[in-house]
Amino acid sequence: MESRLSWIREIDETDADHTLADVYEHIRGQRGRVANILRVHSLDPGALQTHLDLYLHLMFSRSGLSRLEREAVAVAVSAENACAYCVAHHLEALRRYVQGPDILAAVREGHHHHLPMRLATMLDHARALTRHPSGCKESHIVALHAAGLGDAEILRLTLVVAYFNFVNRIALGLGVAVADDEVQGYRADSGD
Numbered sequence: 001m002e003s004r005l006s007w008i009r010e011i012d013e014t015d016a017d018h019t020l021a022d023v024y025e026h027i028r029g030q031r032g033r034v035a036n037i038l039r040v041h042s043l044d045p046g047a048l049q050t051h052l053d054l055y056l057h058l059m060f061s062r063s064g065l066s067r068l069e070r071e072a073v074a075v076a077v078s079a080e081n082a083c084a085y086c087v088a089h090h091l092e093a094l095r096r097y098v099q100g101p102d103i104l105a106a107v108r109e110g111h112h113h114h115l116p117m118r119l120a121t122m123l124d125h126a127r128a129l130t131r132h133p134s135g136c137k138e139s140h141i142v143a144l145h146a147a148g149l150g151d152a153e154i155l156r157l158t159l160v161v162a163y164f165n166f167v168n169r170i171a172l173g174l175g176v177a178v179a180d181d182e183v184q185g186y187r188a189d190s191g192d
Contacts, residue, residue: 007175011042020045027052036176037085037167051167058163064153065160068097069122072107073160076123079108080130083168085178121147126161 013024013034023045027034030052041048059070071094078086091108098104106112110127112120125140144154170176 005036005177005179006040008040009043010039016042020048023049023052030056035089036178037089037171040170040174040176054163055167058156058160063156064150065122065156066097068094069119069157070160071097072119072123073126073157074164075107076110076126077130077161077164078168079110080127081165081168081172083171085171085176086164086168088178118147118149122149122157125157129158129161130165 011020013021016024020042024034026049027038038048038052041051059067059074063070065073071090074090075087075094078090087108091104094104094107098107103115106114107123110123112123115123121143125144128140129136141154144157149157
């Protein structure tokens with residue numbers, strides 16, 4: 001049986017062949033379930049596995065960026081791109097690290113001036129890089145340094161911004177749907 005959670009054909013877990021079945025099983029073991037954004041790769045299991053590996057590394061491996069900061073960047077970039085799928089998923093994840101709806105709304109809506117300087121500077125940079133990549137200047141990096149980020153943290157920030165621009169385009173370009181029950185139930189600490 002094939003389900004359609006996007007504008008293209010997808011292979012359901014019950015109909016997956018050996019390679020895809022193995023990837024789906026691996027995802028279920030790490031994440032608890034297979035998200036629609038991953039299932040949309042089912043016609044290309046190699047891309048699916050590579051995508052998952054990149055996501056887990058950028059979002060869960062050791063880094064000078066906290067999980068809160070990474071999830072906030074995911075929300076800010078996705079909101080800038082009007083990607084409802086990724087905003088829903090990562091706003092839910094951000095709720096684990098942030099107390100209060102005001103902070104969640106500030107991140108989602110781009111009202112960063114009430115946030116701590118380090119986070120506000122990161123989110124301003126993430127939105128600017130998303131909106132107008134060729135407009136980035138060395139002065140943006142200087143501002144990130146002034147907010148307390150080191151070069152390794154700036155690299156990770158840039159990689160997370162680039163990743164969410166990539167994944168937003170997959171979700172938007174293929175019409176990946178967010179189901180009402182899909183944004184909850186993932187393991188919070190699935191890292192490598």
